[in-house]
Amino acid sequence: MPLLDVRGATKRFGRLAVLKDLSFDVEAGAIDGVIGPNGAGKSTLFNLITGVYRPDAGEIRFDGARIDGWRSDRIVRAGVARTFQNLRLFGHLDAIENVLIGEHSRLHASLPASLLHTPGERREERHARERARELLDAVGVRDTERFACNLPYGAQRRLEIARALASEPKLLLLDEPAAGMNPTEKEELATLIRTIRDRGVTVLLIEHDMGLVMRLCERITVLDYGEKIAEGDAASVRADPRVIEAYLGLPEPA
């Protein structure tokens, strides 16, 4: 059984169908990618999976449960975490606080415990902070006490990944994680994504950088105008005439 299974998902805004009868799945332990020209429906797909929208038709199953129609926070608790194409950090909070907020769904302190800072609550907070530091260390953000909005751009991108990982997801959705990064940073990002997968988190990413997608992803789904036009490994997708057609006018995929 695949970890994520999207069956016949359709999403319309007014009369415009942004996703048409899309089906694909992601196996546990994979690094898969979704690519497509601007407006192909990639971000809409993420928004459907994470409960921002509900599909007009079709179903989405995660880890055996049907999650379409669930609220976003419940989907996170079930084990899906995401980052955003245009960073959505909590800008005026510390890097570490951002990660602590990411841990929200894994902490259990009740209201009375929080009011009184009971020993149990203190212990949980201490562990949460330790974990947050580890995560920041793992993604390479060192200024833990700095406001998120004051971090360099690349660090903000990595902080978003740390924040998403803080919820201990089974599936991590990365929305254009390499946007705005230089080649060195992209290389580090690829390493980081592999490390994340090797620690048991399945990764699905949307990316414009073909080089990164082709090198990193085991299976690639290509969208164009809301429809799946190709699916397969890097080599077969690259050779697919419909993909070439969709990307015509763009630089040759690396």
Place this chain on the structure above:
Amino acid sequence: MIYLYALAAIAAIVIAERLRGARSKQTVLAVLAALLLIAPLVVRNDAAINALGDIGIYVVLALGLNVTVGFAGLLDLGYAAFFAIGAYTYAMLASPQFGIHLPLWILLFVAAAIASFFGLVLGAPTLRLRGDYLAIVTLGFGQIVPQVFQNLTKYTGGPNGISALDFPSFFGRSFGQNATPYYYVILAALACALLFANNLRDSRLGRAWMAIREDELAARHMGINTTAVKLAAFAIGAAFAGVGGVLFAAKLSIVSPEQFGFQVSILIVSMLVLGGMGNVGGVAAGAIVLALVNTTLLPQINGLVNGALHANLDLTNYNFFIYGAILVSLMLFRPEGLLPNRERKAELHAAA
């Protein structure tokens, strides 16, 4: 003497804010607590202790509103409604009105619960609203509640309110009209309010509030149930006001609708703005300053001016002129408040 006390309290808060170490902070606050504890022995003036008690109630209210507005970013302009609900809870359940005479100690909790419930009543329909829209609805709520108390004459005594409330008692000894026992109860409530406000800020729930204040959609994607968290902000903020209302009613021994008008809500919001929204210490300091102006400074200036000029001016009627002037100059020169937290400061200076 009151001024000395207010000054000492503000100085202690400022010093505690500046200090980094938890130890030295605790020392400063312990000194302040000791000073406040011996106040009735030092001041030996019932009116002054009474005024200090009033200031204490305002600080509790400001700390409560800070949970809703400062932590969670939900602008509530009708906060006095919860204050009224707390006060009327005491008035109806500890007076000859219905012949019910419950003790203060129970009613503090009852009022906190009832006020929280009405916090949910206000919070639930406004979940989708933010900023200006939320402000307008809460403003309406703040108008409706005193109106209801005014018009339910049969139960609330209408515009005359309810008087001759029970004097609270402690192990059989009545508080009577002596200001000191009320002062100590208020001080204890204030200490709890400060502790709770501080603890909440550094908790799972407090961080969730800050997250929805910063970016609600992102907060939802962190697994935060934004509905529950917002309702909690309204309910907990309201509970502080419920406790404040009980203390206020017990101390004054009379409640009437006009005590809980729009001015009170605005006064408390002004305290937050003055002190620095979101920052517990700043909010407490802001509340002390404005409450002092309101309860002591203005009446005194009033007396001086009228004595000197043989005039018949009532300066206390101009208090909103003074708040207005304070707020306008604050917005011009220090929009983040006198003692802001880092977030507000960064936000307002990046925008400028």
